[in-house]
Structure formats: structure tokens, C-alpha cells
Amino acid sequence: MKIKPIDATPSSTLYEQVADRIRTLISEGTLQDGDRLPSVRKLHQQLSISISTVLEAYRSLEDQGVIEARPQSGYFVKPVHLNPPDEPHQCTLPKQALPVDISLAFRVSETMRDTCNVGLGTAVPGIELLPVDALNRLMGKILRTNPALLHTYSPSNGCEALRHEVAKRLMEAGCSLSPDDLVITNGATEAIHLALRAVTKPGDIVAIESPTYYGFLEILESLHLKALEISTHPKDGISLEQLEIALEQRPIAACLLVSNFSNPLGSCMSDSKKKHLLELLERYDVPLIEDDTYGETFLSGHRPKAIKAFDTTERVLYCASVSKTLSPGLRIGWCAPGRYQMKVQQLKMAMNWTTAIAPQLTVAAFLSTGSYDRHLRHLRRAYQAQLSRMTQAICEYFPCPTRVTRPGGGHVLWLELPNEFDAMALYEKALEHRISVAPGNMFSPSGNYTNCLRLNCGLPWSQTINDAMQTLGSLVKQQLAKKMLGVEERNDGLE
Ligand SMILES: Cc1ncc(COP(=O)(O)O)c(C=O)c1O
Structure with a gap:
């Protein structure tokens, strides 16, 4: 393992810089629980710093509980011996659908975006984890080779090159889609907005997970839709029993949920639950808006399938984006609207005609390199x-x-x-x-x-x-x- 050389910055001492480097290697997962750190002598040679500086760095990390010394063996990343805390309870919820008031969410999300605060509020990836240099290089190359193209409109459903790359990637989620089945959008937010508009009218009721991503509530409010909260389990998602009771009791225009690693609960539905959900929605003839923005962020095993993979009746409007994996700022998302394709495409044209071409081509180029x-x-x-x-x-x-x-x-x-x-x-x-x-x-x-x-x-x-x-x-x-x-x-x- 190679540790980057130390810079002579006046703001931190040498040993703090070394400790920082090690901490970064641990937080990025290069060094994992129980891994052995480079020996003191090796680091002293590799970084051309004194043995006492390395020792001081290791001791400070030891004091912080990040690493541990083992007699005669060296220093190791301290394993996280968690007696894992219990998981949160499932909540009992009001039985009526409610109009949405987002004044609180709006006020809070404004302060969450303030970069002067330690950002534990917004669900954003650290910029250090994103391939910023590679994306900037690709965008630069596109700008140099196609200067005029960038100032034109792409087709309203998006650039063919990007739709092609996205359709290929969705095969891993179990979906067989052609590039023509997709509409490129400004992030998942626009995809969900368009999907909701395609299947609802003001005053309609939409069944949502509870707790739910507050961005959904902002969209529901802007479209004058009512939200019906359905109890949701932190492990496997929305309660189908509660959803069925709700479907029996009142007209529900759509169901909106995050199928894989939801925000905020992190729940992920099993394949059999995904199929049962579709059977249930089919029985009541209700469309499903599936947000799979986190599908590619699985921590072990394989990418979970999208509900769309089991959709034989084209009732799923599948939405996702690259905001949690590549870049939230490029604003690239997509919708595979199934039987609502024409409607979503028309709404996209009415809303903003198309998505900016430079970010589309940049993401398409990145996906096609194999670096993704x-x-x-x-x-x-x-x-x-x-x-x-x-x-x-x-x-x-x-x-x-x-x-x-x-x-x-x-x-x-x-x-x-x-x-x-x-x-x-x-x-x-x-x-x-x-x-x-x-x-x-x-x-x-x-x-x-x-x-x-x-x-x-x-x-x-x-x-x-x-x-x-x-x-x-x-x-x-x-x-x-x-x-x-x-x-x-x-x-x-x-x-
Ligand atoms: C579940 C979920 N969907 C959508 C979004 C927004 O995605 P985008 O930035 O692509 O509009 C977020 C952002 O936090 C999210 O958590």
C-alpha cells in the first residue's frame, strides 16, 4: 500500500498529516477493520519522516480509538466491535390522507445546505469520493471536440448515447429496456415529478412509505396531491398488509416508494415482496412510481433487482439518477415510464423541452469507459x-x-x-x-x-x-x- 507523500503545509503538524492520511485510507475502505498498518520503519522510509513522527501519528490514532497496537505484531485498524444497537420500531400512522405542508422541510433544508455547517443533514456524498477530475476531463474533451453541438437542443427524451448506456446498465437491475423506453431528466427529482404528473391530478391520494424522503413531500405539495403514509419496516420496506387495507378503503391514484436502500430507512424489498407488491397494485389497477436512486450503492452481494424487472403490465414508472454515485450537480436522471411513455415525454417537453446536453454527454462518456x-x-x-x-x-x-x-x-x-x-x-x-x-x-x-x-x-x-x-x-x-x-x-x- 502506497501512502501519498506529505506536503509541507503550515496549518498542521507532520504527525497530524500522517494521521489524516491513515484516517482517509480507513474511511475510504482501503484499510479495513483488522487490517495491519504499514510498519513504523516502512512508513518512516516511504515518507522520509522520522520514526518518532510516525509513532506520534500512530499514538494519536490509537488515542482516538481508530487503531490498536498488538504486542510484537504492529498496529492494526481497530475492528468495530459493535453490539449492534436495536433497529427502530415500525410506526402506527394516521389513517387518513393528508395535504402536505413543506414549510418545515423547506426551512430545514435551506440550513442543511449551508456549507459552513458540518453536513450531517443532507444526504449527499462527500465530493472527495466522486470522480470529479475524470468527469471534468471528459467534459473538457467534449467541449473541445464538439463546441457547437453543446449549444443545441438534444432530443426531448435525451441523447441517444446516454439512453443507450443507461439501458445497458439497467440490465444489471434485471430490466430489459431499449434506449427508446427512457426519458432523460434533470435528476431523479424531475423524473418523479413528471411521473406523478402523468398519473395523478390535483387532490388525488398517493400512498407513500413512512418515513419518506422529504423531497417526495415537496413534489406532492407542489402538485396539490395528498399523501397517505403506509407503515414501513427498516429492513424490507413498505407493509403490503397496510397498503392492501388502504387500497380497499379509498381510491389511491399512485404508489411512490424507494425500492432499494430507501432514504431515510435504508430498507430494501426482497424480490418476492417486489412481485407481491406488483400483484397487489395490478389487482387495484394502481401505477407504481419506483425510485431506484440508491440501487447501485449495495454494500455486499449483488445489485438488487428493480421492481421494474418484474413489471409485465408496464405499470411501473421507474426513476433514478447518478446523484448518489457520480455527481449530484450534473443533474442527470431518467425515467422509464412504461405505458405512460408518451405522456411523460410530452410533459418533459412542456416543462423544459430537454436536459442540457453537456452533462448528458459527459455521463454517457463516463459510463462507456468502464471506469464506472x-x-x-x-x-x-x-x-x-x-x-x-x-x-x-x-x-x-x-x-x-x-x-x-x-x-x-x-x-x-x-x-x-x-x-x-x-x-x-x-x-x-x-x-x-x-x-x-x-x-x-x-x-x-x-x-x-x-x-x-x-x-x-x-x-x-x-x-x-x-x-x-x-x-x-x-x-x-x-x-x-x-x-x-x-x-x-x-x-x-x-x-
Ligand atoms: C430517494 C431519493 N430520491 C431522489 C433524490 C434526489 O435525486 P436527484 O438529485 O437526482 O434529483 C434523493 C436525494 O437525496 C433521494 O434520497
């Missing part, structure tokens, strides 16, 4: 390492019992704290410490989950994140202790 799979392997290792470090930090710093999800993909964790915990109060307090978190009630139109939090694990582990987690843990403990005291005081008063 190599990049994904690296990214998944990094997400896995980060999820496990964050879980470890929760075990260390948060009060017991804090329940935490164990997602098999994606890069977010969902935490459930005792009922008296107030996630909004923590959100406000954490902002004073320049830390952003996503309070649970953002993920529910009925304002459920006031005792829950979502944490982003997309950023490489660092001292800053460690400190932020420690601060959050103390703030949670302080808040709960105050509440306990308050209850005791009230009880005293009553007696």
Missing part, C-alpha cells in the same frame, strides 16, 4: 466504512437506548431516541454548534418521528465529524437529562 464499475467498488467500500464509523460513534457518544438502522446500501442512518426526545430542539441547538442534522418530522406529512433523526454518512470520516458526533451525543444527553428533571419537578409539584 471501478469507481462504484471504491465508493461502496467508502460508504460501508463511513456507515460503520458513524454507528460506532453513536454507540460511543449517544445515550442508551438509541435505536439505529443497519442499511445494506446507501449512506444514511435513521436514529430513534426515547419518546420524550425532541429532534427539532436538537436541530436548533446543533446549528448553534454549526452542525446540521435532519429532524425526523421532516420525513412525515403528519409530523411523526419527532424523536427521530437522519444522519448523513456520505462524508469521509474525519476528526471534524468525530467531534460533531461527540457534540451531538452530549446535546442529546443534556436534553434528555433536562426532560427527566422537568418530569421529576412536575411530579414533585403534584405531590
